Amino acid sequence: DIRMTQSPASLSASLGETVNIECLASEDIYSDLAWYQQKPGKSPQLLIYNANSLQNGVPSRFSGSGSGTQYSLKISRLQVEDIGSYYCQQAHSNPYTFGAGTKLELK
Amino acid sequence: EVQLVESGGGLVQPGRSLKLSCAASGFTFSDYAMAWVRQAPKKGLEWVATIIYDGSSTYYRDSVKGRFTISRDNAKSTLYLQMDSLRSEDTATYYCARRELGGPPYFDYWGQGVMVTVSS
Numbered sequence: 317d318i319r320m321t322q323s324p325a326s327l328s329a330s331l332g333e334t335v336n337i338e339c340l341a342s343e344d345i346y347s348d349l350a351w352y353q354q355k356p357g358k359s360p361q362l363l364i365y366n367a368n369s370l371q372n373g374v375p376s377r378f379s380g381s382g383s384g385t386q387y388s389l390k391i392s393r394l395q396v397e398d399i400g401s402y403y404c405q406q407a408h409s410n411p412y413t414f415g416a417g418t419k420l421e422l423k
Numbered sequence: 424e425v426q427l428v429e430s431g432g433g434l435v436q437p438g439r440s441l442k443l444s445c446a447a448s449g450f451t452f453s454d455y456a457m458a459w460v461r462q463a464p465k466k467g468l469e470w471v472a473t474i475i476y477d478g479s480s481t482y483y484r485d486s487v488k489g490r491f492t493i494s495r496d497n498a499k500s501t502l503y504l505q506m507d508s509l510r511s512e513d514t515a516t517y518y519c520a521r522r523e524l525g526g527p528p529y530f531d532y533w534g535q536g537v538m539v540t541v542s543s
Contacts (some may be wrong), residue, residue, distance in 0.1 A: 348527040352468075359518055359533040360460075360468065371531065403468055407527035411484045413466040 318342050318406050321413030328423045334392045337418045339404035341385045348408035351380055351389045354398040354417075363402075364389065396422065425449040425532045427519045432537035435509055445502040445519030445534055453477070456522040458530060459493060459504050461515035468529035469515075472504065473522065486512075509541045 319342040329335045339349065347367040352360040362371045364380035367387055377392040386401055399422055404415040431443040432521035441461070459471040471508050472493040473482045481493050492505040502519055 350529045352530075359536055360530075361533070362523075362529060362531050364526070365523070405468070405529070407529055408527045410482055411469045412528055413471070417467045 317411055318345065318409060318413055320404055320406055320413050320415040322404055322418055323417065324418060326419045326421065328421050329394050330361065330423045331394055331396065333394045334349045334390065335394060335420065337402055337404075337420075338388045339382075339387045339389075339415050341387070341406055343420075344384050345406045345408040347383055348406060349380075349382070349387050350407060351378075352403045353398075353400055354403065358400075360403065365407075391420075400418075425521070427521065427532060429517065429519050429534045429537035432517065432539045434540045434542065435502060436543050437541055439509055440505070440507045441509060441539060442502040442506070443517055443519075443537060443539070445448075445504075447500045447502065447519075447521075450521070453497040455524060455541075456528070457495060457502045458520045458528070459502075459522050459539035460518045460530065460533075461513075462518070462536075463512075463515045466515075466537055473528065474502070480499070506539070507540075511541050513539065514541045515539060 320342040323338050339409045349367045352362040354360045381388045402418045426448045428446045433491045435441050458473040474493045490508045494503045516536040518536045519534040521532040522533045523529045
């Protein structure tokens with residue numbers, strides 16, 4: 317199985333700040349990577365797919381980048397509604413594995 | 424508006440069975456592959472199973488293979504997960520998710536989730 321190592325596990329940031337979340341795959345996943353946001357008590361929502369494509373309706377302050385085994389999610393100008401957990405998911409090979417998550421809190 | 428509504432969760436003893444349902448609306452259900460993804464309490468997400476649009480192929484994670492069965496009824500726009508020989512480690516919130524049309528298996532819509540607790 318492909319292991320997805322996500323960092324940091326938790327992150328505290330101020331409103332308006334830019335944050336970065338990293339995801340490292342145990343092998344090349346050829347940009348078959350998605351990012352999801354899960355707000356407290358809610359179901360996950362797709363933010364980014366194919367490593368850098370923004371899902372319809374997602375604010376442009378979210379962006380994704382990376383290739384090979386290294387990927388990142390950037391949130392610019394942090395808003396209060398961005399608080400929650402973020403997960404990466406590789407979609408390259410079965411079983412489709414997720415990172416352990418990053419919990420984003422307000423400082 | 425796409426809606427996925429799960430039902431059928433609850434408390435069940437180890438070794439017993441439970442069947443989850445997911446009622447879909449707002450899109451042509453028979454066009455899409457569907458999946459179940461679970462999340463143990465305070466833990467991350469874990470893909471469980473996928474079924475393609477017409478039900479002719481199914482895929483499972485190793486830990487549920489032979490115990491869980493994913494199926495669908497396209498006439499009723501409903502997805503199912505039959506869970507047999509349940510274990511304590513199956514305790515989780517189970518989400519029904521729609522796989523994006525074409526391309527790699529990303530999940531673009533999720534239900535609200537249903538809790539399954541396996542305990543004596």
